[in-house]
Amino acid sequence: MTELTVSASPDGTAAVSGPMVRAEQVHKSFGSIEVLKGIDMKVRAGEVCCLLGPSGSGKSTFLRCINHLEKINAGRIWVDGDLIGYRERGGKLHEMREKDVAAQRRAIGMVFQRFNLFPHMTVLQNVVEAPVLLRRVKKAEARDRAAQLLERVGLGDKLGAYPGQLSGGQQQRVAIARALAMRPKLMLFDEPTSALDPELVGEVLDVMKDLARDGMTMIVVTHEIGFAREVGDHLVFMDGGVVVEQGDPREVIANPRHDRTRAFLAKVL
């Protein structure tokens, strides 16, 4: 893979002041079912944070709250110091206008379990679309950069292909390049390898490791314990809508303090 720096700040160093993501008492309900019951979390810039937990524990929902794909019912989330989705005026929260929410999302990349590439566009168009539409980058410039990014994820020869012609692993790598094209300061991964055939998981994880080495701040919902142990700087174990345990991934995986963590790890390891 070619060397190419994609860190958030132009000089390659992450900002030191304050955490990249801060969540305070985040609550979320779907109807009468409370999915998140007061989540507190901090992710420092340049850190790789892995969210682990059984299905239904609320980890994906929490991830989707960070870029306001889900509206939270209570609590606050800040990304790089900006309150997400709401404006605070006189101690009260007012929901932001749709346009402003969209602007906030531009700095937050997201990769989905089911890739969600745009099937009517070629690989190159998928990556070029948002920068040209939203960041007013010139077409030629956006194309050059998209080609570089696709080269980086090992798909330099697939620029003209349609997503339907690619394997799952290739599609997910395009999805990562598409998110990076917006030069995000934070990347969210929602079970990026869960929909892949086992032999394709490695190629996606390699791209993510590469990204982590470059200092990208990442929050990864995953079942890949190996990835968490190898690349993660921080591990958060969630169950039943609360954070059960968190800490250094190697530490938590080797010596889980909580019964629920122990039971979960016993099943997946």
Add this chain to the structure above:
Amino acid sequence: MRHPGRWVAIAVIGVLVAMFVHLLVTNKAFNWSFMVDEMFRPPVVEGLRGSIALLVTSMLIGIGLGVVLAIMRLSENPILRGVAWAYTWFFRAVPRLVLVILFGNLGILWARIEFGLPFDRQIGALFGVDDFQARLFGFSALEILSGFVAGMLALGLSEAAYMAEIVRAGIQSVDEGQTEAAQALGLTRAQVLRRIVLPQAMRVIVPPTGNETIAMLKDTSLVAFVPVSTELFFQLRAVGSRTFQVFPMLVAATLWYLLVTSVLLVGQYYLERHFSKGAGRSGRARTTLRGIAAENGGTTGKVAGT
């Protein structure tokens, strides 16, 4: 013989076709030479032009307004949803023939159509002003709302109700994940709709819209009841009743409608091909085939007729 059934079928069909051709050639009532002469007379061609103009304008109104109604119907705003529902309910309930006649007679309601503050005179009376008028602009209804415009509006507004349902189905057929991915990139709802959802919805929207267009071509003959006379069927029937050659003119109408429909079908074919870019198995199968052909050292371009 391997397929005796087929040979029997061919024989039966052959006899039926021969009988039909016999009828066409020998029956004097067809009066072919007269029909061909009259079919291309200026008033008839003028009528054809009128029909096509009606088709195009009413479909443009129908599609444009239909898209707006579909978006309203799917919006989070309950008032917009309700308005769109009521519109669809009304225009789908009333037969087009009735609508056409109704619009042709709207001039009975108003001599002039004016826009301004409603109940202006009554409000003026409340404040003791005699004959208070707050009208912004107006035009003569009899001039505008008759003939072509009335027919176009009746057909177009009615079409919008059907198109709204087609577009709604199309939008709903696009995977939710597409919207989420686009929103996560920072696109606004309008941008998501325009760049991501609608282009994909077109694959579902185009085929039934082709149907609607063909149905509309035939429904243009209803505007004779507005009344509008620059319309294909009206003109052909007029020739028929004037010359007592009713049947040849009916055949002429059939042929004209067949011809225009065929042209429309060609257009639909290219539209469908355009909007199926990257979609489904066909694209994948084509590349797979091309790959196999390449591996076998064959020419790559000629596979699957591309």
